[in-house]
Amino acid sequence: MPNYWWVNHKQTLRQEIDGQYLWSPKTERNGARSQFYDNMRRASPGDVVMSYANGQVAWVGRVAEFAFTAPKPAEFGNVGSYWDHEGWLLPVYWTPLSPPVRPKAMIQRLGPLLPQKYSPISALTGNGNQKAYLASVPSEVFDMVVAEAAFSADVLARGGGNSLTFDAVTEMLDDAIQKGLEVDATLDSTIKETVIQARRGQGAFRKNVEARERACRLTGITNPALLIASHIKPWRVCRTAAERLDGANGLLLTPDADHLFDRGFISFGNDGDVLVSPRVPDDDLRRLGFENLMRQRSGMSESAAIWRMDAFGAAHSKYLGYHRTQVFIA
Incomplete structure (x- = not known):
């Protein structure tokens, strides 16, 4: 069964509907965690x-992909000029609800169904709650709202072939970053070439990874022809050429x-x-x-464990910390 969400996005409504996504910062302006922003990763x-x-x-809308850094x-x-540059992007396929429904007009019936904590609107007045963005709501809230209008359930379930992925x-x-690098007057041509090669796991970056890693940490395969030099902290979010070329920022997979x-x-x-996301089905x-x-996820004996390699050093661990918090879908 799907989960149900309610998003308050007056400021960015047109951009997010037209673009078929939702986007939020990762934290509040002061760096504090927000349940409404954390929900982007729960969807x-x-x-x-x-x-x-x-x-x-x-x-x-129907959520089309897990959220990812963008x-x-x-x-x-x-x-949102005060929002951080880096946030969560959640692809969503949108379809219109006709006629639009005003929750405030049904708040006496709707209010008791709203969550007591982290509600998107006031259960008393029907006004939007301050700082609320993506909120989890019971299926009964969805059913009550859409009962006042109509949408194509089939289109919602099957549409969106051209949605964001x-x-x-x-x-x-990555293309936009590469174009920026190509015209960056602060980088000489050799550095530009090696950094751009690193985007595809090639050149100096691969050599740097191979100097540290000898096999795929998931399968144990050592044949170089079967291995990709993969960035731990994604190439697109690295801040410097050094990060993009650092062998400690890579694995052979x-x-x-x-x-x-x-x-x-x-x-x-x-x-x-190895950490396995709980949201990947066993099948x-x-x-x-x-x-x-x-x-391994089900806790079977160690004899069933996958290929095991040595612990990571401090240099690798720095990048893996980023991956576990910003990439891994917990």
């Missing part, structure tokens, strides 16, 4: 979102393992243990040929 593909702005719910969309312009967005972000790691479905502890791990990951 899962197939979940349902109601869009609330200007006193009405006019759109219903810069504040350029189309926001000066909106993790691969499409990250490729676009087989293509399937690289996809799981890059997408945040697995990560690694500093002790070398998917089995079909990918990673039954041992499934067994």
Whole structure:
């Protein structure tokens, strides 16, 4: 069964509906955690979102991908000028709700169904709550709101073939960064070339990774022809050329393992243990040929454990800390 969400996004309504996504900072302005922003990482593909702005719910969306790190969309312009540049992007396929529904008009019936903590609107007045962004709501709230209007459930469930995807967005972000590097007058041509090669796990970056790593930490494969040099802290979010070329910011992984790691479905502890996202179904791990990951997650005996390698050093651990908190889907 899907989870149900309610987003208050008056300031960014048009950009997020047109772009088929939601975007939020990762923390409050003062660096404090926000449940409403943390919820971006809790949302899962197939979940349902109601869009609330200007006193009405006019759109219903289906979460298309897990949220991932992305810069504040350029189309926001000066909106949220105090927000951090780096935040969470959650792809959502939107479809209209017609006619739009005004929750305030039904607050006497709706109020008792709203969550007592982290509610998107006041259960007494129906006004939007300050600082509320993405809020979890019971399915009964969704049912009551949409009962006042109509939307195409089939389109919501099956539409969105052209929606944003993790691969499409990250490729676009990488392209933009590469173009910036190509015209960066502070970098000489040799550095530019090596940093751009590192985007694909090639050149000096691969050599630096191979100097530290000898095998895929998920499968134990050592054949270089079967291994990808994968960044731990993604190339697109590295701040310097040194980070993009640092061998400690890389692992050698087989293509399937690289996809799981890059997408945040697995990560690694500093002790070398593999961490498996609880939101990857066992059936998917089995079909990918990673039954041992499934067994490890279920707590079976050590004899079922996957290939085990040594603990990571301090240099690797710094980057892995970023991956566990900003990439891994817990």
